[in-house]
Every structure is written in C-alpha cells, then in structure tokens.
Amino acid sequence: MADVNAEFDVSEGVARVVLRREDALNAIDMETKRAITDRLGAYRDRDDVRVVVVEGAGEAFCAGGDLDEVVERDYALEPFTESWEELFTELRTLPRPTVAKVDGHAYGGGFDLLLHADISVAAEDARIGQPESSLGIVNHFSPPELLGRVGLPTTMDLLMTGEPISGERADEVGLVSRSVPAEELDATVESVVEALKATSPRVLEHLKRGVYASAEMSPTAAKSHLETAALEAARSDPDYREGVDAQREGREPDWPE
Template sequence: MVNATFTVENHAAYVTIEREDKLNAVDSETKRAIIDELDAYKTDDAVRAVVLQSAGDKAFSAGGDVKEIPEVDYSLQYFTESWDELFTTMRNLGMPTIAKVDGITLGGGFDLLLRSDFVIAADNAHIGQPEVDLGIVNHFSPPMLLQQVGLRKTFELLMTGETISGAEAADIGLVTRSVPRDQLDEEVDGLVETLVNKSPRIIKKLKDGIYASTNMTPDAAERHLERISLESARNDPDYREGVDAHLNDRDPEWVVE
C-alpha cells in the first residue's frame, strides 16, 4: 500500500506522506512511488516546484520503516540504495524542492529535509538524526551536514542522536527558516508562489549550477557558473524578456519549451 498522495495545483506538486499512526515513517513501497512520481514531474510543464509534506502535525517523518529491517535479513544496502535513488532524483529534478517540516523529523525524514532545496520548519519541530542508536554508521547526512552546519555541530547531531528545535535548526543554517506552527502553511504558500513565477529554465540552470559548484574550488565554481550564465543570455529568451519586462514595468512572461 502506498502511504502518500500526489496532487498538482498552480504549478506546484504536493507530495504528502500519509501515515500518521506510524509518525509518517516511509515504507519501501511508498518510497518507490515517490521516486516514480518525481521522475514524472521532470517532464511535466505544469510542475515548477515540489513540496514535500506530511499528514497531521505530529511528525514530518520518523524516517524509514524500522519494521522492514528484519524482513530483509537486516540488509542495510536494501534501504540505502532506494534512499540514494530518491535523493539523487530530488537533486536532478530541475526544479526547487521544499520541505514543510512540522513535528518529529528523524532518520530518513532528517535526510529528506537535508536534501531539499528549501526547508520551512515549525519553530517547535523536533529534528535529529538518531541512527547511531540503531547501530548504523550514517553516510547520507555527513557530507551535506558538514557544508551546512560545520564540523562541531555535525559531530554533535550525529554522535549524540539528540534532537534540536526548528528554531535552533534555523539559527545554525540547517533549515531555510522557522516560523510558529500556525504560520507554517502561509510561509510555505508564499515561497511556492514566489518560485513558480520565476523562469523554470533559469531556476533549473541555477539549481544544477549551484549543486555542481559545491564540489569545486571557489574559482572553478565561478568560472563554471559564468559559462552557464553567458550561454543562457546568448541562447535563451529569458534574459531579454526579463530586462524588457523590468524596463516596461510589467510582469515577465516566461516561455516554457
């Protein structure tokens, strides 16, 4: 049974994990469905951003379904391969992903947060990575966590397994921003509206270029992004349309090809 629903509204796709009784833990069948749906969004002109969210207000996601572990004879690879496929799909989606985080956010839920381009969290959310308590050497979180929060906080989060609040997560740069729970919907809706009204082509090139630059030296990253920028200005209609719209005090009309 797939414990998620998928809807599209006003150029935004909403992936909603629906398993409240299990703190929105993601079972393998649901994970597979999410991957397939994201793959379909890549070529859907109606979709310009993806929101990852969950039913209820108790948990964004407690992670993977631990009860599945004995069923596959404790094979960790069985789970890591599918999580890796999901995270790679999110990165290569060509459009922004937004995690709407409320309540308990642990394990795979933490990594979903970490791999999203934007994260809006309730200030009282409980965010942590307790895989050390399951006897697991976490390998998904450290690379991006080091980039986002630094060495000391990475050690603290991964070795203690303790949770932090959404407010603290914002303070250390782990999430984009945090807001009171009753403002979460409004904050996410505002961000979605902003993003879907940008040029999809420019957003894709920005996302791809920024992620590529994380593996480069600053000088190499600047040259890489400069090549993308100049090529786009020469060959794509967005630069001319954006400038003309600004000079004529009108909203740009982005052409999607």
C-alpha cells in the first residue's frame, strides 16, 4: 500500500481521523480516501468507538482532492467521484455520530466532507468554499445537501461564484452546526464529543438513521416514520427506562450494553 496521508487513533471511546498532508492543505489522494473509508467500516462493530472525529493537521481542514492525480489519470473524473461517494456513504451510514472539526481551509472535497459529517464545528475564521466551477467541474455532491440547508439563493452563490465564506458566515446560513473563535475550537469540539459519549449509543444510532431517512420524505411521512422508530425503540431497548429512572434519581445514566 502506498503512503496514506492520514492518522487513525482510538482512545476513550473516540476515534480520530487526522488528515496529514500539511504541505498541500490536507488535500486527499485516492489511497487516503480508501484508507479512511476502510477504517470507518472497521469502526462499525467496535463497541469501544462511540464517536468519530475528522480533522486536519496544521492550518487546514481539507483542500479537497489531489489535482496531480487528475492529470495522472488523464482527467478521468469517475474514479474520483466514486471514491468520494464511497467515503461520504460510509460517513453518513456509520452507526456512530461523526464530528468534523473545521479550521483553516475547507474547499472542494473538504467542503463536501464537512457536509456529510453529522455535526460540524468551525472556527469563525475558517475559509469554506466550493470552487469546483473554477476547475471546470459540475459539482454533484454539494447541491442536494446545500439546498436543504441553506436554500436556493445561497446554494447558487456558493456553487457558481466559488467564493469562500468564513466559518462564522457558514454558521449564520446553516452550513455548519456551530462556529466559535479559533482559540475555542478544541474545547468546543471536546464538549460536543463528551455530550455524545454521555448519550446512549442505541439512541444516537436510531436518531441518525431515522433523521437521514426522513429527510427524503414528506413532513407527514417523516413524522410517521420517526414515531414508529421511537415507539419501537422504547419497547425493545432498555435506554428509555434507564434514562427516565436516572433523571428521577438525580444521577447520570448507566446505559446498558
């Protein structure tokens, strides 16, 4: 296997995927994409993984794909879109919450990477943009996600001009979950991680699967779908009883295995 520009670590319930290609603003080559996808797949059945955090080393989150590879493959686009799709699908369907820690630059595939995380926390001075149009590429990953989040006018602005916006602006328009001053980013991400670790893994899995499924339904169908999932979980899982009892007894929940 070629060198992979990412590091993986699991500690205290948190799996961290750190992109490490600082000289190229953490642009991801195909080998690294496949390695991340494979590692996420391996986390599916690991009970010691409660949360997955994706971040970039140095002064960038991720500047997208590797343009040198584009030239090497005679500008064929399919291998790149397929490998990105595999990575995004793994992120979206992973039965664990995923968090993107966004600082510095998040462009192209990095932009799409944060879009496919469950929760994205950005530094206010981060630069977030989708410049594919300037590369002669018709982006197809971003539009479905963007339309539901930021609406048509902002979607068209981001995709057609390719101009980046700040993390603070991204928060204002609903592109990221929250933004904080750069010096507070580490602490804020850790606070989010601790909140997720304190919640029942089964509840988070049901929520993740249910919310994403309902996003493609009408409001009435979505409500019915989520109600069915909630009632079934209450009947079959021990978390509902434990959560209520813990609240009444003034203690932290001890979620059953």
